[in-house]
Structures are given as structure tokens and as C-alpha cells.
Amino acid sequence: MHSEGMTGQGSGHGPDTVIAGRYRLLSQLGRGGMGVVWEALDTSLDRKVAVKGLLYPGAVTPVAQAQWVNRARREAQAIARIGHQNVVAVHDVIEDGNQVWIVMELLNSRSLADLLREQQQLSVPHAARIGLQVLRGLTAVHEAGVLHRDVKPHNILFRPDGRALLMDFGIATFEGAVQVTRSHEIIGTPQYLAPELLSRTPEHPHTATAASDLWALGVTLYEMVEGRRPFDGATSYEVLIAVRESPAPPMKYAGPLAALIDALLRKDPAQRPDATEAERMLQDVTRDFGALDTPAAARPARPARQEPATGAGRPETTGGGRRDRWKVPAAVLCTALLAGTAWFVWGQRDGTGAQGGEGAGKGGASHAAGAEPRYSDTHDILRIGVKRDQPGLSVKSGDTYKGFEVDLAKAVARELGFDEGQVRFVSVNSGNRSDYLRTGRADLVLATYSISDEREREEKVAFAGPYYQALKGLLVRKNRPYNDLSDLQRDPGAEVCTARDSVYESWIKTEGLAGQQVLRSGFEDCVKALLDPRTDVYAVATDDVIVAGLADKYHQKTKALESLGGAEGYGVATDAERTGLHTEVCAALAKIMDTSAGKASTWARIYDRHLKPIMKQPAPGEPQPTHC
Template identity: 50%
Template sequence: MHNEDRAGRAGDGARGPEDRRSGDDPRRPDAGAPQEWPRTPPHAAPPTPRTVIDGRYELLEPIGSGGMGEVWKAHDLRLRRFVAVKGLLDRNSMTPATQTAALQRARREAEAIAKIEHQNVVTVHDQVETDNQVWIVMKLLEAKSLGDLLSGEGVLAVPRAATIGLQVVQGLRAVHAASVVHRDVKPGNVLVRDDGLAILVDFGIATFEGADRVTRTGSVIGTPPYLAPELFAPASPGPTPASDLWALGVTLYEMVEGRVPFAGHEVWEVQENIRQSPDPAIRFAGPLAPVIQGLLITDPRERLDAATAEAMLREVLGDPAAPNAARAASATHPPTAVSTPNPSTPAPGPAVPPPAPAPAPVMSTPPPAPSAAGGPPGRYRGWKVAAAVVCVALLAGAGWVASRGNGEKGGDGDRAGSVQGQGEGHAGSGSKERWKDTHPTLEIGVKDDQPGLSKFDKKTRTYQGYDIDLAYAIAESMGYGKGEVAFTTVATDYRSTALKTKQVDLVIASYSITDDRKTASPGGYSVDFAGPYYEASRGFLVREKSSKYTINDSSDLRDLGVEVCTARESTYEKALPKQGFTMAKSQPNTYQDCLDKLLDPKSDVYAVASDDIILAGYVEANPGKVRRLENIQGAEGYGVAMRPKTPVLKGEVCSALRTILAGRIWEDMYKENLSGLVGDKNPPGRPELTECQGL
């Protein structure tokens, strides 16, 4: 929608796919457009002066027009109020052959949009069909577009940008819950009232379940710099909620950086810019950076979903949702929980400009729910957790001040609002050394054979699991991007060697914290730990069926004297013989090797000793073949291992772990990766960071 600053602007605009404003400033595709809609639509005159629609809505003046219809300021004769009335069909551009199909689509569009009831989405009052036209009657809004604000102010301070972004994502959750995709999220389609309330408008090209693809007869639907990269692909499934979230990421970037991340007036230009530089430089976003990065992930499957983005924006604002805020139904389609206004928030009324822009009313945060795109609840895959960690870490020190003036134009001068890192690990004027200053890539040793904890997927060529999510989280807190993290597989008996030879900086591989590992021993190497980040119980894995022995519990293993296998240099190698268990003559260097022996009917190995969470992963990966026995005495506290005498590194890791364990991030990682394995939705008690005391 064109940017305009009109008292009484319509809540929804109208324009066609060709409306790309070729003369715009490439820094901001949403700026530079005419500041008012033309007084008369370019191709459609008023049906009749003072025409009354359905005997109720008197058309007063055109507000906007385009390839997708026309918008009028109108007077509701029954309720005596001004409204915006949008005709969804541009009748002059239609042939009789397309009239019926267009009418049917317009009806569906009107019905879909009318289902959305949310204070951050333009309100639809009525739907009327007359004379081969479908009209939507909407609230007439008095507000400036976000595009206008950016044109006048250049950039917004981070808290203000986060407040607007939070409201937009809440509106999008309501839109997506109604099975609607907006398809044109951008600053020009976000209205901001003087009291700070942000409203998503212009559903002129919105789509819904069963609608057509992103291209139509060779024309691109939407504004190129805000189109998600997956929409460019020839086999694209078309617009999805994920593509709306990409556009939100572009909008957030534009608010704080003063330009779009991927410039270009034509689709091919934007596509090429994304291909060449998929990770645009972020200099002034501060704690908003992880949110923006998460929304601008080119793979829509890994992109932040709306619920996660909302939670992260709340963290940026330091404002968790009010626990008793009411949640009203926002749409007839219930697949995605939707935030609704706090009941204490007054209903929107005439805008009274305050001395300074005030944050918008706080919305309630819904419980985790599947995304409209079908993603799992609480999608904290990989670096998504890390992004949330950074938000919390940056704010935890209470020293970060967003003081960028609203009048800045996005230049490279004095940036008072640039993020100032707290504590060790952040370089800059007056700051201490960062590990990243001398280590541009963070090398992390991990396991590749532990389902749920750390597993290498040969198809995707990626590592997955709880330890991997934790690794990304720590890396992000230390200032590393996802592409600056490198994983190396380390076997149990090679972990300390990998650290000693500096092949890796950290080891996050179910590495149990023990005194002997922290003290150099003959033939071995001492390591330092941060943690523990998780505490596991000890247990055994046995064959589901055995033709020779009946094994019901761990005492049977001891009484029968059958061989138990464990990984070489694990804690079990020394502990179990002292408890009377018979160990295999030689221990392999991985638990997977022990599992292979257990599954071999010719092997003398009848049990594998390891941590309960590791064994649970093997049970899930081998259904009907193995089973767990009850846990035995003892626990394993997993730590992040590093070389001794690396205080900068340990300080940064401990800082990240404190943030992870303090909030919901730790619980979400557990629920995402481990709860299904152990059959317990609730995580175990939070461990105390005994190896981080004094830091």
C-alpha cells in the first residue's frame, strides 16, 4: 500500500502486483511514494455521486485504487460513523470469462479476513455483495504508516522497533490462525497510531487455503524486497506463514538499520542479493539482531515461527506476558494460539498525541502451539534457542541502553544506541577481550551417535540434538553466527586429546564432570569445565529377548556375571567393577560400538552401561530390540569442557549457561529433544553451575 499521511486513512488499501514504485529510493522500497492516494482512482470513477451501498454505506470519496480493487471513505448511515469500504473487484479490468472466478475468490477473501479479530489487525465490520461487487467494510483508522515514520525519522530506537515488531507478529498469529497469509507485510502496510498501537492493514493480495501461487501470468505478487527467497523457486508451494515472517524480518531490519537487507526493484535483483549475501550485516540492532537473523533464515523450515519470534521480542523488551491476561478466540480456525489484548487495555479511541511515542499495550503470550505451517510446538531447533539466549544475555546485565535518536538517518556516525556487551567476552571501547577476537570460528567437539543428545544426520549432513542446540546457543551468546560454528566428531576416549591438541575449543558431548578429569593423570590430559548443564542418571541397556539368560534388573547382571560393555575412559569403566559387575575384556571407544555388540547374538556382551538419556535414545532408535533396566545409584553431570587456563572462554561460556538455565530456554530444549525419549514432559531439576562459581 502506498505510504500516506491522511487523517482518516482506510484500514486497507488496494493496488496491484505491478505497483512497485520504480522511482523509489533503493534504500527503502517503501519510501518515496506519493504521500496521498490520488483523489480520483486512475481507472475507476465513483459509481454514482453519493452512492449508498446496501442502503447503509454512503460512499464519500475514494481513498485508494489499484489492480486489486478500490477503497472509499464512507459514512455508515445506520450507526452514524465513518468507515472504510473496499471493493475487492476491479470490474473495469475484468472480462466476462474471469468475472465469475474473481467474484468467487473475492467472497472467500472477504470471509477469511472477516474471521480475524485482533487489535493489531484492521477491524472488519461487515461484508456486502451488490451488483457483481464484493465490499468489505472496515474501521477507518487515523494513523501514520510505519513507512511514513521511517521516511521522516530514518531509523527507530530498538525498544520502539521491538514494540512495533511485537504487535505485528501478534497480528500475524491471528491472521495465520484464520488460515490467511498476508503476503505483503512491509512498513507501508503497518499503521502506527500516536499512542503506539500498531495495526496490520492492506489484505489486497492476501491468500488463504487453496489459493494460487506467488506468480500469476508472469507477474510477481508482492513487493520484491520483502518476498521470501523460497517464493522465487520454480517449484515453490506459494506463500506460507513462513514467508510473512521473512517479510517481518526485513521490516525489523529496516526499522533499526535504516535500509532493507536485500535491495532491488525487480525480483531477480533481490534474489541475486539474497544468494550472494544471505547474512546481511547487522550493526545497530542490538538485542534485536538474533530475532532478525532468525526471521531471515533462507530455509523456511528453520526460520523462526511466530510464537518463537513473539517470545524473543518480549525478551528484548524485558516484558514477559502477564500470567492472568485473558485470551479470547481470534479466529474460527484454531490451529495456532493467538495473542489477544490485555483486558485492562482501553478500547482504541480518538488518538491523543502524548509527549513522546509510548509503547503499545502489552499482549498476553499464549502457550506453545503448533505453527500455522505445521511446525512442532516450541520449535527451538538449532540456533533458534541461541537467538533467544542472546536476547536475554544482552539484557541481563541491565547496562544495555537503546538511545538511538529517532531522528537519525542511518549514517555511520556516533551510534549511542549500539549494543554494549556486558562482562567478559565483548570487545570494544573499555571492554575486555572476547574469545572471538582471536578465534573467528568456534570449533566444538560433539558426539555423532547419541539420538536426542547429539546425532549426525547423513541425509542432511547436519548434527542434531540437545547438545547441538546448546552449542549453538553458547556460540550465539559469544557473538558467533551460525556459519561461524564448526562441529567435529569426538569419541569418548578422544575428547581430552582434541582439546589438548587444539583441534577444538570446546567439547559438548555428554562429558561428565569428574575430579580425575580436572586433574592431570599419567597418559592423560586435564580439562576445565563449565556447568553442569544437565544431570543424567546411570543405567543399563539389555536385549529385549535373550535365549540364554533372563535379565529383569541390574542385580541379574551382577549375579549372572555376564559381560557389560561401556565406552573406554567413561566413568563406568572404573566405577562398575567396584560395584561387582563383570566388564567386557576390552572396551570400545564409543557407546555405539557397545550397542553393536549387544545386538550381535554371537557376542558375549549382554548389557551396555551408560547414562539414562543416552540409553533412551538407543531404545527409540532400535524399537523391539533393546530395553532399559531401572536406573542405579549415581548421576552424571554434563559439562562444557575446554582447555585449562582459558579464563576468557570459560567466562563467556558460564555467562551463556546462566542465561540458558535461568529461563525457559533450557526447558524448551529439553522438551524439543529429550522429553519424548524418557517419556517425561517435565525436565529434571535445574543443575547448579558449580563449575562457574566465582565467575
């Protein structure tokens, strides 16, 4: 079974796959360097869990793969034995085929990254208490003989009682173990990588140590109290330079934490304090403050984070020659951020789609000196996520995408200053859309992404739009006597299918069809069941425009019932932190929907080309972009 969005993983695992006869995969929660994290159902105990594969299938030879399976098994068992209150609980370790799975508690709580996004910085006592809990969890991990290798705010969660938990051991390793990775790769997230890890080569690897994890804790403490990361840059290249060569910028708000942070951020790992000394220093700070949690020192308001301009955020240099004196292998200097837990593969672009700042000034109007550059000034390519199997909206045929959302995406790209040759379409689905934005595999997503404030908060996206208002719809079998919703309500044997966790799950219940509801992992599975005469699925509930496209494609077997109200606005989604890009997309939509010239808008022409033939009605009028 293959799930869209897992291309290159080679795992063959998708929704509804059952691992070891017990854990049914439900939906993707995220993607890391070592595979995909899934929400799963433990069918034995009827509880939701998180399941993560530890291996990267196909990355090594069969012999190395066998060695890796053996090491991953030992590693997972070691993690499962930790049992510390500040480490996420591991329920089970499973070897299934050529994969080792960790089954963990499923946490629906906020991360430290979420907290910092909301508050920008934390008070010293608050940061110290969090740091102390994380350190204690990290110490337990190290005592089990395991290194974490990706300590950062995203991997620190809070329970409802406020206790901090260290999680995500997808790229952990035994201390001193030989890393089984591809040539010229560094594992970790760039802003939190210790400098000793950046000069590794296949011939002279610098393996991670406990001191490397403590460096990452120091970066995290700095970020908590200062409201920014100590090492950053416009590109991953510049981040690596800053980590390896530049001192951390002086701290303004760290107070009594400054001494510990300075010590943890010493370039030489041998000069950093060990966990025992770090805990003593943190205890001193928390003891001095007691239970008091005073506000942080006053600081100027920080503007919303913008996409860095080319050259912004470079580490300071002296005499213009400091960078030239950094002697590290070219494989490291040329690496760039890929996805998930940040594999650095030399020759790839960074996670924002830029490559060393090249392409500045291309594809867009020039801007005044000192003005914020356009997105096309700092990016050569615009990657747009669309779906591949929604007739009328977006369909992939060979290497070509076509449909309403595809042409609308092209129009947005033109307004942003990109030529059509600079646009790259990538296939996304409902489960991985936000992950593609977060990891930079897509700059924009136009994929029937319904706008909601809750989604913006939970998935860390920003919507521009709506660009289309969809109503609720029902796709039914043509050979059944159904003409409206009431016909289904009078037929208790008719099953109505919808995607699990969709808005239709509750809607079906409110319409009195709870006993007839069938849930699948996605709408595609519902359509397959509808087309299969051996099933009792006689209707699929989804948006009316999707229903119309499917009814047109499968006109011999299905038909669309009349739209049922309940408007859902589709939005162009961007990563929440790319506020400048969001603003540009809003301006682009305004131009595309503009009717002030007295002629049909670009939006209406695109509608007429793709949707009018299947909706059987003229354009309903341009929606008002209320999310801009």
C-alpha cells in the first residue's frame, strides 16, 4: 500500500496499514530525517498512539541495512527503558520487516516553539525552570547510553500541568556509534548544531557526544530569554558559518542565566560544563528566584518575522577576511537544508528554496533602496503544492498539472514576479500540506485547504483568501433512487462515507445519519468504496465542487446531489512565519479578482475554463478575501 507524499521513502506504508498485527496507521503527524511519524490506533488497547519508524529505507546497501536494523533495535529498546518524567513515554518497540518502530504516547499539547511564537521571549525564572526539566530528561537519556541530537524548542512539549517533556528520538544514536548516513550529510537542525559536528567528513567523522546535546540546550536557553536564536542567517550556508565561527551575540535579558549559556556555547566541547555542573547552575538560578516568575526586562517591540533578504542576518566579520580563514570541507560549506529533522545534503537548496542568495532581482520589479525585497527577488523557484486527483480543480497527467487551482496558482505566481518556467508543482494531500510548507518543500499550497482559525493555530499556516467558496455536497451511486438528502435518511442500509477527522464527520451526525456513517483515512478511499458494487457505501460526503468533478469523471456510475449549504472558503496557505509572502499573495489575489476595469476578472476566466463545465453554472462571483 502506498501513501501519497511518501515518495522517496520506499517504506510502502500508508493509512490503514497495520504494523505487527496491532497498530493501525491513521494519519501522518510529521516527517523527519528517519521517516514518517504516524498517529496510530493500538487495536489491542483501543487507544491512540504515535508510531515512528527509525530507519531511512533504501538509503544504504542491504548489508548496512541489516546492521542498521540491529542498531536501531538496540537503540529503541534503550529509549524505552528510560522511563523519566521529563521524557516522552515509549510503550513498545517493534521490528516489522526491515523497519524498527517506536510506539510512543500521543501528545496533543503545545511545544516550546509554540510558546515562543506567542510570547517571543520568556522571563529568566520561567526559562530556567523549563531548562532544568529538559536537562534532567536529557541526563536520563544520556545515562541510558543514547544521544538525542536534535534538542530544540520544537521537540520540547508541555503537559497540561506545565511539565516539560523531551521528545522525538528519530535521529538519536548511541554515544560513539558510527553513523550510518549517506555521504556528505550532517544530521540535525542547523541553528542548534554544535560546531564540532560541522567539520565532519567521511574520512574524519566528528561523532555527536553528550556535549553536543548540551550545546543545543544552550542555544535553546538563549532563544528563550533573548527572543531570538544566537546563530542565524539568510541561508543555511550562513547559519553554518555563524555556528562554526561567530561568537554568540551579547545577551541583554539573560541575567543570572548568562554565565551558564555562555559556558554551554563554548566552541570547544571539552570546555563546556557537563550535565552535573549545568544542573547546579540552573538550580542556583531557580533557587534565587524561588517561585517568582517576573516579566522579562523591557525590550523594544519586535516586528513580525519576515523572510530574510539576501545578505540579511550574516554573522559579523572583522577585516573582511575572517570567513576566508574558516577551514572546513566543501561538502559542509555547500550543504543546505532539506526537510524534516534537517538532513544536509551538499548541492541541494536550503529549506526556503533559495540557493546561496542567487537569483536576487530576478522575475520582479525593482524596489527602492531600504524597502523590503519581493519574494521573487530572493528566490529563483516558486514551489506550489496542489492535489493530483481532483477533477476540475487539479489533476496530474504525466508530468503536467491542470485545473482551476493550477491555473489560479500560475496567476498568483505571475503577480509575485515569477515566470511560468520558475514555477514547480508538487503533489500534496490533506495530511501533509502543512508539513510541506513548514519544511520548505512548498512555498504556497492551493489544495482545497479550508480556511479556519483553528487550522492556522494548530498547523502553523497563514491563509490568504478565500479564492473559492465551496458548499457541502454528496456524491451518490447513480443506480440508487437518491435525489436529495432525505432519500438517504429514509434508507437505513445506505452507508455514507467521509474522511476521518473531516468537517463532514460531525455534519453527517447532525443530519441524522450517524448510524450510517463510514469513516476512511481519505476521500479517495471513500470514492473507491462507492465505485465498488460489493460495498454498501452509497454516498460520499465532501465539498460540492469536488463532488461535481468526481461526478463528471465517473458519470456512468455516480451523480452529484444538489449543494447543501454550509460554505467553506479555500485559502492559499503559506508558512505562518513568512509574513511578507502572505502579504504579497493577498495583493496578488486582489488583482486576480479585480473587476474595476469593467471586464471579466482573471479569476472568472479561470473559473469558466475549468469549473463552469462541471458545475453547470456561470461563475458565482469573486469571493471577498477576508483573510488578508
